[in-house]
Amino acid sequence: MAKFMSLKDAVSENLSDGDVVAFEGFTHLIPHAAAHEAIRQGYKNLTLIRMTPDVIYDQMIGMGMAKKVIFSYAGNPGVGLLRRLRDAVENGWPNKLEIEEHSHSAMANAYEAGAAGLPLAVFRGYRGAGLAEVNPNIKSITCPFTGEILAAIPSNRPDVTFIHAQKADKKGNVMVEGIIGIQKEAALAAKRAVVTVEEVVDDLNNHPNATVLPHWALTAVCLVPGGAHPSYAHGYYIRDNASYLEWDNIAADRDRFTAWMQENVLNATAEDFATRVESLRV
Amino acid sequence: MAKFMSLKDAVSENLSDGDVVAFEGFTHLIPHAAAHEAIRQGYKNLTLIRMTPDVIYDQMIGMGMAKKVIFSYAGNPGVGLLRRLRDAVENGWPNKLEIEEHSHSAMANAYEAGAAGLPLAVFRGYRGAGLAEVNPNIKSITCPFTGEILAAIPSNRPDVTFIHAQKADKKGNVMVEGIIGIQKEAALAAKRAVVTVEEVVDDLNNHPNATVLPHWALTAVCLVPGGAHPSYAHGYYIRDNASYLEWDNIAADRDRFTAWMQENVLNATAEDFATRVESLRV
């Protein structure tokens, strides 16, 4: 049953050291504000799940919060590599990072299976792919009707999932639209789901088949305008591409990274996000 | 690649004796006009798939077109039993009818798996259920990660699926909204998909996440206003409950059934559906 609360409280009540956690968003609606709040609260030993662990996971890994990352594409979208993740994988800085790597198809199926309450996802995949040889969680099942061998991987069942969405109504029902990505599945697959939203409205006024997460499927809803920045919220503000470019420089150097995090995350608050998107609003 | 054509041509080009065919619609948007055209063309030995084989399958079975039905709920929605189906199962009239019976969950998963190009559907189901003992197509797989035993059934892959939808644009892209049921999955799971629509428009003007079947995923699109009657088309006309009630009487007697089919189906055309919904339009 969703409770409205501050992002600070929602993070501290729902995230713990050692949790398996997903901050999901497929390019669109990335929960930057929630990730920054988690960074400020300084969690450790997290297992981070995400299809596209872009800037926010680069930040969390660089801050030494992650012991493991489960992912399918570790890049800065449109820019290139994730330099903090690379530094952890290649050099163990600031700590060694365990990786469990999948394809997008596998991860999408793993979230879908998690949302469906199943222990595994079954799909046609990984044929000839090198990941099947280096990831012991890629197994197979044999179809009892055709004999076809299909890929099987564990479903994603995070302890907690954080997503960002466009709006909630006053009961805490949440609507997502546009590039809906994997948000619904990631939220439903988790034991606890925390959603930051652009606004709280009286009535969602939604299309009959819109993507809606009912309030009883969520743990907490937090009003954080701009909370996806520098990602975007369809209908609210556009993507801040300059920030993504800038990140490539910041993350290239450990000291520059540390200083930037101090100034822009540790010394900042969730409320700062609203001002960051002011010039980007549509 | 969808071709616009008359329903008569679409049926004759896409349906053959002995085909596995689905006429789908979950209470809403049932493709009555397409089923009646198939009846007029007199196909034989069909395997009929449908979650809720209501009036149209009662009619097709009563006309001796079906050798087998694969289903999960054989009732006249809101009224009771299907008397022609019963007569076939209990008395072999007009011919013996083979049945493969599932639960809704199983059938929904089987269409989903068919749309996903998989040979089987895997789900948590049939525990303690009698169907697992009488339907040899209900098997199981064991999760290689948890050891949990899950139900496995073959996916639904019809030779051809017929559905009814609200509208198509001039390229043949089709939109469905409201109770979307299983239509999308049934269409995508089939080798050939034929859609009857209420209207053809210049632009679908759809919500970004609306249910749309692209023209290249369809075989034929046919303009048949009223084509769901006595079912309904959300936004166009309401359900003709009197006809469903009436069916209970018609189907109760073999002669009455035969006479009704002659008058209302064999001697009728697809164009008659438009007039049948005139007083039901919203």
Added chain:
Amino acid sequence: MSELGYTSDEMMTIAASRVMRNDDVCFVGIGAPSAACNVARLIHAPDITLIYESGTIGTEPDVLPLSIGDGELCETALTTVSVPEMFRYWLQGGWISVGFLGAAEVDKFGNINTTVIGDYHHPKVRLPGGGGAPEIASSSQEVYITMKQSLRGMVENVQFFTSFGHGEGGDHRQRLGIDTKGPTLLITDLAIWRPDPVTKEFTVVSMHPGVTREQVQETCGWPVKYAKAVETTPAPTENELGILRDLRARTKAAHEGTKKVPQGTLLKQGSE
């Protein structure tokens, strides 16, 4: 209507409505369960979430739906999803607190048959089948059943396990790997029944006002057991009766006054 001022059907519906909680997420069977759930929503559980297997989530119909796919269910819903999503994410995903089922035939362990009378392969009567019930019964956190008592309906052993209740009783569910509670409540026109904590046999815990043990037994196909202290179900209040009757009147009037017949109102309430 009896001299009590209400019918046994009204008593059944109102007794069933009272057990629904404001925070329940209920997978609603059509007919009697649907009436009970909507009365609960109109009286004491305004925020109850009603889900119908056609995909409508959080629906608030003004009149009772006839089928699980009535247009009004979608029009008043929070959202409407596809049928595969309904069964995969919402039912199998574990979000349903109560699966509320009707039954053609039920036995003392809450097993339900809506499939066949007679042999499955050579049936005497072919019934509609299970629809969503097999997995509603196993995936909902608990299951409520409501039906009128009759010797045909309440039988010693169901002829087919359309949906599994407590099987042969005891820990039969757990032995099959089913970790949900199964049937925890049976509400009839005469009484309220709950499973014995150990044997899981349905046991009368409350009888509706004016009902005798003889009446309960005459309409039940197994030897009825009673809880140590059998309560008397509180009679319907004026408010409860008013709400239920208004709902039924709206349901009836919604179509009789117009040529455009609103869905779900012309036909008697029955199966899906």
Added chain:
Amino acid sequence: MSELGYTSDEMMTIAASRVMRNDDVCFVGIGAPSAACNVARLIHAPDITLIYESGTIGTEPDVLPLSIGDGELCETALTTVSVPEMFRYWLQGGWISVGFLGAAEVDKFGNINTTVIGDYHHPKVRLPGGGGAPEIASSSQEVYITMKQSLRGMVENVQFFTSFGHGEGGDHRQRLGIDTKGPTLLITDLAIWRPDPVTKEFTVVSMHPGVTREQVQETCGWPVKYAKAVETTPAPTENELGILRDLRARTKAAHEGTKKVPQGTLLKQGSE
């Protein structure tokens, strides 16, 4: 720009655009494939269906997207579906006629590596990984690859099979139970390559105007084979160049003239 009046990058993009058909349903990788597909759409294939893995189906962006999740992809799409649906129904379901991929490292059998340089568990360089590529490569009816030639990019053996092309060549795909065609075309800044019908080794079938065999070999890490009759790729027409340059100019201008930076235009085109 060379004395030919166009750059080798323009030649590559235009050569790649020409192979796209009006009825193709193309799963589009970001960067060079995206540019080629959109040029095709603007020139000779107005009805081509472009699909990006973020879920946008039938998108018609006015400027080139930067990432697979740009807002304009959704705004101009026929519809936008969830990511699980994209991979289950549309890719795995078999609807994709062409999967169009870029590559960091490709070998002569069309195997692609975007995962690691060096040992997987102790990598010298950790690259982003495969994203959608492993199943795009196996589930699309055929695969086109486009990339600039370089000794780092075109290698004798990829260090990691991010996505499987023809493996070790011959019938290796069939032996693994993959029934799609795999890589059928490689378009570089210098040449057009197609797999040998038997060995499946990429073979030069056409060289772009002015390109020498020495240039092709110098930028390719394996001994280049040539078809019996190597054609010369027709030079870009004025119309093709005009459309491509307009698209790139629009893409550039879309953000430089405004403080509100439209998505997908500020950054260099790269990976996802």
